[in-house]
Amino acid sequence: xxxxxxxxxxxxxxxxxxxxxxxxxYDSQRMADVMGAEGYRxxxxxxxxxxxxxxxxxIRERAAEKVYHELGRIRELKQTAxxxxxxxxxxxxxxxxxxxxxxxxxxxxxxxxxxxxQSYHRLPDLVARAGIQPGVVDTEFPVEDKFAKLxxxxxxxARSRGISAFVTVQEGCDKFCTFCVVPYTRxxxxxxxxxxxxxxxxxxAEAGVRxxxxxxxxxxxxxxxxxxGGEWTLARLLRRxxxxxxxxxxxxxxxxxSEMSDDLIEAxxxxxxxxxxxxxxxxxxxxxxxxxxxxxxDRDSYFRTIDRLRAARPDIAFSSDFIIGFPGETDADFEDxxxxxxxxxxxxxxxxxxxxxxxxxxxxxxxxIDEAVKTERLYAVQALIxxxxxxxxxxxxxxxxxxLFERAGxxxxxxxxxxxxxxxxxxxxxxxxxxxxxxxxxxxTETNSLNGELVDPISARAVQAAE
Ligand code: 5AD
Ligand code: SF4
Numbered sequence: 001x002x003x004x005x006x007x008x009x010x011x012x013x014x015x016x017x018x019x020x021x022x023x024x025x026y027d028s029q030r031m032a033d034v035m036g037a038e039g040y041r042x043x044x045x046x047x048x049x050x051x052x053x054x055x056x057x058x059i060r061e062r063a064a065e066k067v068y069h070e071l072g073r074i075r076e077l078k079q080t081a082x083x084x085x086x087x088x089x090x091x092x093x094x095x096x097x098x099x100x101x102x103x104x105x106x107x108x109x110x111x112x113x114x115x116x117x118q119s120y121h122r123l124p125d126l127v128a129r130a131g132i133q134p135g136v137v138d139t140e141f142p143v144e145d146k147f148a149k150l151x152x153x154x155x156x157x158a159r160s161r162g163i164s165a166f167v168t169v170q171e172g173c174d175k176f177c178t179f180c181v182v183p184y185t186r187x188x189x190x191x192x193x194x195x196x197x198x199x200x201x202x203x204x205a206e207a208g209v210r211x212x213x214x215x216x217x218x219x220x221x222x223x224x225x226x227x228x229g230g231e232w233t234l235a236r237l238l239r240r241x242x243x244x245x246x247x248x249x250x251x252x253x254x255x256x257x258s259e260m261s262d263d264l265i266e267a268x269x270x271x272x273x274x275x276x277x278x279x280x281x282x283x284x285x286x287x288x289x290x291x292x293x294x295x296x297x298d299r300d301s302y303f304r305t306i307d308r309l310r311a312a313r314p315d316i317a318f319s320s321d322f323i324i325g326f327p328g329e330t331d332a333d334f335e336d337x338x339x340x341x342x343x344x345x346x347x348x349x350x351x352x353x354x355x356x357x358x359x360x361x362x363x364x365x366x367x368x369i370d371e372a373v374k375t376e377r378l379y380a381v382q383a384l385i386x387x388x389x390x391x392x393x394x395x396x397x398x399x400x401x402x403x404l405f406e407r408a409g410x411x412x413x414x415x416x417x418x419x420x421x422x423x424x425x426x427x428x429x430x431x432x433x434x435x436x437x438x439x440x441x442x443x444x445t446e447t448n449s450l451n452g453e454l455v456d457p458i459s460a461r462a463v464q465a466a467e
Pocket of ligand 2: 173
């Protein structure tokens with residue numbers, strides 16, 4: 001029947017917009033979950049929402065400006081709603097909230113609440129307070145574990161997460177690279193306890209998830225409390241999660257090169273479920289710049305780590321991050337970066353112009369690089385990376401790879417999944433393949449995806465399954 005006859009008060013709606021990293025995507029889901037427990041349903045557009053949350057990122061340039069710009073647009077929605085007799089609350093979460101704090105409500109008075117990444121479990125209370133008295137700010141680093149207080153995915157009415165899900169296992173960073181705000185916005189390194197992670201992954205598997213990506217700013221530095229006390233490494237955690245029924249694939253990101261321990265490399269050798277694809281940001285190929293960045297690794301140790309991983313898992317592919325134009329970067333330093341890229345050969349990489357983050361040591365350094373020089377170097381590095389990326393995609397043509405299918409494609413009869421290397425793969429198939437791994441022969445490439453065909457005829461598999 002129509003819900004107009006329903007005597008219950010209409011549920012409220014929350015819209016969460018995520019910027020930046022996958023950890024924010026995960027946090028956004030958890031914010032929607034925690035508000036879901038308060039009767040808020042999640043909606044896909046801000047126009048429909050009673051509570052609009054921007055989950056912001058502060059890692060690179062103009063982050064705060066982008067947020068203020070977006071807030072300006074949302075303010076109009078709030079005003080329109082008010083003229084229709086509806087109250088809309090606006091909240092800013094994430095790393096810009098942490099970094100700017102009170103400044104946000106001073107500069108944008110129509111913002112009702114500001115909440116830092118460590119306080120999301122307090123959101124219902126903050127929203128209630130903001131409803132009475134706007135301008136609530138909570139950017140503390142509380143001692144309690146926010147994950148323990150947030151609803152478990154299963155409790156969150158098993159909201160569909162699709163085939164692939166993120167699970168944050170570690171937050172924060174103690175490395176203090178001199179360019180980076182993360183240690184200041186996300187705080188010190190904290191690992192979640194093993195039991196909580198296993199329970200979450202089991203619940204996801206029961207809800208149909210087949211691939212889990214473990215997230216952390218420094219995920220390979222994971223050192224969570226084990227079920228019987230003692231600390232578990234990431235490798236041990238991965239070995240245990242590979243045993244969870246239903247979980248077919250595991251990934252983890254983002255890693256620090258200095259934390260690629262022997263046991264983690266051995267996990268790559270031993271665990272079929274651990275995908276042969278690793279994001280290992282190097283930032284620069286110059287030892288001088290790596291030292292100035294306080295990276296705690298040099299180019300040779302990076303090469304050695306790559307070699308050890310390739311020996312353990314010959315089909316492994318690497319991706320990385322590069323910062324171009326860090327203070328003091330000479331042409332020779334930049335050439336070292338280009339040479340490192342040529343030597344490793346990446347399947348993908350992200351490159352960014354260095355951007356000053358106020359409060360970090362890099363901001364105070366002499367030798368800031370001219371914008372035009374940064375731009376020129378960035379183009380050169382991006383051209384090289386693009387050519388490597390194309391070569392990698394092309395190298396898969398003719399190969400048979402395993403694809404985990406996720407959903408129907410745009411074309412009729414098409415199914416879309418992901419390769420072990422995360423590229424989307426399209427095939428034509430007689431029925432849905434969602435949630436299954438199939439062997440696919442790659443027959444061609446598109447700009448950002450691969451075309452393939454099923455190697456094992458579906459009918460043969462159906463017979464096998466029936467046996
Ligand atoms: N300027 C440019 N890029 C940065 N990153 C982090 N801080 C900065 C900065 N100040 C990049 C790094 C990191 C990625 C997530 O963002 O390459 O690995
Ligand atoms: Fe930032 Fe460095 Fe920590 Fe990565 S390791 S989050 S770049 S400080």
